[in-house]
Amino acid sequence: MAKAVGIDLGTTNSVIAVWEGGEARVIPNAEGARTTPSVVAYTDTGERLVGQLARRQSILNPKGTVTSAKRFIGRRYDEITDEAKAVSFDVEADDNGLARFKIHDKLIAPEEVSALVLRKLADDASKQLGEKVTEAVITVPAYFNDAQRTATKDAGRIAGLEVLRIINEPTAAALAYGIDKREHETVLVFDLGGGTFDVSLLDVGDGVVEVRSTAGDSHLGGDDFDRRLVDYLADEFHKETGIDLRTDPQALQRLFEAAEKAKVELSSVTQTQVNLPFITADATGPKHLTSTIRRSVFEDLTHDLVERTMGPVQQAMTDAKVTANDIDEVILVGGSTRIPAVQNLVRRLTGGKEPNMSVNPDEVVAIGAAIQAGVLKGEVSDVLLLDVVPLSLGVETRGGVMTKIIERNTTIPARRSEVFSTAEDNQPAVDVVALQGERELAADNRVLGRFQLGDIRPAPRGEPQVEVTFDVDANGILNVTARDKDTGKEQGITISEGSNLDAKEVERMISEAEAHRNEDVQNRERIDTLNELDAVAYRVERAVNELGGAAPVHDKARAELLVGQARDAVSNQADVSTARELISELQQLQAALTAAASSATATPTGQQPGASSDVEDDDIVDAEFDRG
Amino acid sequence: MSDETAPGGHAHQRSEQPEATGSTEQEAEAAAQAEALAKMEDQWRRALADNDNLRKRAVRDGAQQRAQERAAVALAWLPILDNLELALAHAPAGAEDPVVEGIASIRKQAIDTLARLGYPRIDAENVPFDPRIHEVVSVVETNDVPPGTLVSVLRPGYGGPDNTLRPAAVVVSRAVTPDRG
Numbered sequence: 135m136a137k138a139v140g141i142d143l144g145t146t147n148s149v150i151a152v153w154e155g156g157e158a159r160v161i162p163n164a165e166g167a168r169t170t171p172s173v174v175a176y177t178d179t180g181e182r183l184v185g186q187l188a189r190r191q192s193i194l195n196p197k198g199t200v201t202s203a204k205r206f207i208g209r210r211y212d213e214i215t216d217e218a219k220a221v222s223f224d225v226e227a228d229d230n231g232l233a234r235f236k237i238h239d240k241l242i243a244p245e246e247v248s249a250l251v252l253r254k255l256a257d258d259a260s261k262q263l264g265e266k267v268t269e270a271v272i273t274v275p276a277y278f279n280d281a282q283r284t285a286t287k288d289a290g291r292i293a294g295l296e297v298l299r300i301i302n303e304p305t306a307a308a309l310a311y312g313i314d315k316r317e318h319e320t321v322l323v324f325d326l327g328g329g330t331f332d333v334s335l336l337d338v339g340d341g342v343v344e345v346r347s348t349a350g351d352s353h354l355g356g357d358d359f360d361r362r363l364v365d366y367l368a369d370e371f372h373k374e375t376g377i378d379l380r381t382d383p384q385a386l387q388r389l390f391e392a393a394e395k396a397k398v399e400l401s402s403v404t405q406t407q408v409n410l411p412f413i414t415a416d417a418t419g420p421k422h423l424t425s426t427i428r429r430s431v432f433e434d435l436t437h438d439l440v441e442r443t444m445g446p447v448q449q450a451m452t453d454a455k456v457t458a459n460d461i462d463e464v465i466l467v468g469g470s471t472r473i474p475a476v477q478n479l480v481r482r483l484t485g486g487k488e489p490n491m492s493v494n495p496d497e498v499v500a501i502g503a504a505i506q507a508g509v510l511k512g513e514v515s516d517v518l519l520l521d522v523v524p525l526s527l528g529v530e531t532r533g534g535v536m537t538k539i540i541e542r543n544t545t546i547p548a549r550r551s552e553v554f555s556t557a558e559d560n561q562p563a564v565d566v567v568a569l570q571g572e573r574e575l576a577a578d579n580r581v582l583g584r585f586q587l588g589d590i591r592p593a594p595r596g597e598p599q600v601e602v603t604f605d606v607d608a609n610g611i612l613n614v615t616a617r618d619k620d621t622g623k624e625q626g627i628t629i630s631e632g633s634n635l636d637a638k639e640v641e642r643m644i645s646e647a648e649a650h651r652n653e654d655v656q657n658r659e660r661i662d663t664l665n666e667l668d669a670v671a672y673r674v675e676r677a678v679n680e681l682g683g684a685a686p687v688h689d690k691a692r693a694e695l696l697v698g699q700a701r702d703a704v705s706n707q708a709d710v711s712t713a714r715e716l717i718s719e720l721q722q723l724q725a726a727l728t729a730a731a732s733s734a735t736a737t738p739t740g741q742q743p744g745a746s747s748d749v750e751d752d753d754i755v756d757a758e759f760d761r762g
Numbered sequence: 763m764s765d766e767t768a769p770g771g772h773a774h775q776r777s778e779q780p781e782a783t784g785s786t787e788q789e790a791e792a793a794a795q796a797e798a799l800a801k802m803e804d805q806w807r808r809a810l811a812d813n814d815n816l817r818k819r820a821v822r823d824g825a826q827q828r829a830q831e832r833a834a835v836a837l838a839w840l841p842i843l844d845n846l847e848l849a850l851a852h853a854p855a856g857a858e859d860p861v862v863e864g865i866a867s868i869r870k871q872a873i874d875t876l877a878r879l880g881y882p883r884i885d886a887e888n889v890p891f892d893p894r895i896h897e898v899v900s901v902v903e904t905n906d907v908p909p910g911t912l913v914s915v916l917r918p919g920y921g922g923p924d925n926t927l928r929p930a931a932v933v934v935s936r937a938v939t940p941d942r943g
Contacts, residue, residue, distance in 0.1 A: 155812075165926070190898065191891065193898040193900065194891065383916070384931065387916075410845075411845045
C-alpha cells in the first residue's frame with residue numbers, strides 16, 4: 135500500500151514527513167537534507183532544477199529562478215504588486231488578472247512551480263521509503279483564502295498527488311503536540327520562519343481545531359537576523375581597516391556563513407568566536423577578521439526585529455478576545471524561535487507560560503501533517519498494536535540492589551535470561567525476588583513475587599550457575615523461572631498483575647526514579663564496589679588457602695592483613711574510594727599469588743576448578759544472590 | 763452453510779436434533795477457529811515481514827547515518843583547509859622558503875585525505891557550469907568563452923555530483939547583452 139505523507143510547503147523551505155508504524159518522521163531529500171528550499175529554476179537549456187540546485191544557480195539566472203512562489207499562489211496580480219517588485223523574476227497578470235511568472239517568454243502559474251517542489255519532495259521520499267508516495271496532506275497558512283487553498287490543492291494534483299486534505303499550519307503544529315485531544319483549550323502558535331512571521335490563536339476541543347484569529351508580518355524572519363550580524367561584522371572591520379567586505383562576493387559569502395553559524399551558536403552559548411583569517415588583503419598585507427560576539431550584543435543588534443513580533447501577537451489576542459491568562463498552551467514553530475530573546479518575549483506576552491518546543495520547530499508542521507495523513511488513512515489500525523513493559527523487571531541481588539532483566543519499554547512478548555550465582559560457600563538455596571521499578575535499590579521497588587530454588591550442590595561461592603528467565607507473554611503475564619544449570623532443577627512463579635498498573639502509578643514510579651537518580655546511582659556504585667571488594671578478598675583468601683605452605687610468607691601476611699581490612703570495609707559500609715584502593719591492592723596481590731601458584735605446582739589452579747566444561751560464552755555471572 | 767447440512771435426517775429429526783445442533787455448533791466453532799487461525803497466521807506473517815523490513819531499514823539507515831556523519835565531520839574541517847590555502851596564497855612568490863614548502867605539502871595531504879574519504883576536489887576552470895557541484899557567486903559578461911562557463915573558482919568545492927560535500931563557489935560567464943547596463 136502506498137504511503138500517505140504530510141508536506142509543509144513553505145515560503146522558503148519545505149519539509150516532508152511520513153506516518154509509519156505509529157509515528158511520524160521527517161524524510162530527508164536526495165541530497166540528504168531534511169528541508170528542501172522552495173526554489174525552482176528554469177534554465178536556458180530548458181532544464182528544470184528544484185531545491186538546492188536551483189538556489190545555487192540563481193545569481194546566474196535571476197530571471198528564471200522562482201523563489202517564494204507561495205506569496206503568489208492563488209492571488210490576483212493586483213493583490214501582490216508590492217511582492218512582485220521585491221523578486222528578481224517577472225510577475226505579470228494573465229487574461230483573467232491572475233498572477234503568473236513570465237519565464238523565458240512563457241507564462242507559468244505559481245501552482246506549477248509549487249507542483250515541482252511537491253514532486254521533488256514526493257519523489258525523494260518514494261526513493262527513501264522504497265514505495266510510491268501518492269497521497270498527501272499539505273499545509274497552508276491559516277490566513278490563506280479559498281482561492282489560495284484551491285490553488286495549493288491544484289499544485290498537489292499537478293504533482294500527481296492525491297491531496298487528502300489541506301490543513302492549517304498552526305493546526306498541524308497542535309496535532310504534532312497531540313493538543314487536539316484535549317478537552318477545551320486556547321493555543322497560541324508562534325511561527326517565526328526564514329522569511330515570514332505568523333501568529334495564530336486556536337480553539338481546541340474534542341478533536342476539533344478552530345482558528346480564532348491570525349496576524350503576522352510577511353517579511354520578517356531568520357534571514358533578517360543573519361543580515362544584522364553580517365552588517366555588524368562588516369562595519370567593525372571597515373572601521374578597523376577601511377575595507378568594506380560587502381563589495382567582495384567571496385568575502386561576503388564567508389561572512390554570511392559565519393554569521394549564520396554564530397547566530398545558531400548564540401542560541402546555546404552566551405558568546406561565540408567568529409574567525410575568518412585572510413578574509414581580504416591590501417597593500418600592507420593580508421587581513422584577518424576575528425571577533426567575539428556576546429549574546430547581549432546580538433540581542434542588541436536584533437532587538438527591534440524581536441520587538442516587531444509583539445504587535446501581531448497582541449493583535450491576534452485582541453481579535454480573538456483573549457488575554458494572556460486565557461492561553462493554555464504556546465507552541466513555537468520555525469527555526470528562529472530557537473533564539474532565546476524570542477522565547478523570552480513569547481513568555482512575557484503570554485503571562486510567563488512555558489512554550490512547547492520539544493518537537494523540532496523546523497519540522498513540527500510537517501510532522502503534524504503526517505499525523506493527519508495517518509489518521510485519514512486509518513493506518514493506526516493497520517499496524518499490529520504492540521504493548522510494552524511499562525516498568526523494568528528484575529531480581530534482587532547481593533547488597534539489596536535490583537538487577538534489571540527486562541528493561542522498561544521493551545516490546546512484548548519478550549523473553550530474557552541471565553545467569554547468577556551464590557554469595558556464600560556451600561549456599562544450599564537461592565531466593566529469587568522478582569521486582570518491578572526503576573530504582574536502583576530493591577527496597578524502593580515493587581516486589582511482584584518471590585520463591586526459593588533449593589538443593590544446590592555444595593560448592594564455593596560464585597560457582598553454581600542459576601539461570602533466571604523472565605518471560606512476558608503478549609498479555610503482559612510474567613513467568614519467572616530459575617534453573618540450576620548443574621542439576622537441571624527448576625522452580626518458578628507466574629505473575630499476572632505485572633503490567634496491569636494504571637498509567638498514573640507507572641508515571642509516579644518513573645518520576646520518582648528520576649528524582650532520586652543521583653543518590654540511587656551513588657548507592658548502587660557503593661554497593662557494587664563493596665560487592666566487588668568482598669569477591670576479590672574471597673578470591674585472595676582462597677588462593678592463599680590453596681597454596682598452603684607454597685605461598686610466600688610475606689604475601690601470606692599481606693593477604694591476611696588486606697582481607698581483614700576488606701571484611702571490615704564491607705561490614706562498615708566504607709566509602710567508594712577506600713574500597714577501590716583495597717580492590718586494586720588485592721588484585722595485585724592475587725596476581726602475585728597466581729604467579730606463585732603456577733611456579734609452585736604443575737597443575738594451574740584455575741578460577742573454577744570444578745566448573746562444567748560446557749560453559750558458554752554468554753554465561754557470564756554478573757551478580758550474586760546472597761540469601762538462602 | 764451449516765444450516766443446509768445433514769440431508770435425509772427428516773425421519774429422525776426429533777431424536778437427532780440435539781446431535782445435529784451439536785455438530786452445527788462444532789462446525790461453527792471449527793469455522794471460527796479456522797478463521798482465528800487464519801487471522802493469526804496473517805498477523806504472524808505481518809509481524810515477520812515487519813521485522814524483516816525493519817532489519818533491512820536498519821541496515822539502510824545505518825549506512826545513511828554513517829555517510830551523513832562522515833560528511834558532517836569532513837565539512838566541519840573544510841574551513842581550516844580553506845584558510846590554509848588562503849594563507850599560502852599570501853606566501854611571497856618565487857622565494858623558496860622551506861617552511862612554505864612544508865605547509866604546501868600539508869595542504870596537499872589534506873586534499874588527498876578528503877579525496878580518500880570520497881570527496882575529490884572540485885576546482886576545474888573553463889568547464890560548463892553544473893549546479894550539482896557548483897554554486898554561482900558572481901557572473902561576468904564576456905564573449906571570450908561560451909555562456910555558462912566557469913571563468914574562475916573562488917573557493918574550491920569537494921565531492922562528486924552524487925555526494926557533494928560543498929559545491930565550488932564559482933564565477934560564471936554570461937553572453938554580453940547590449941540591452942543591459
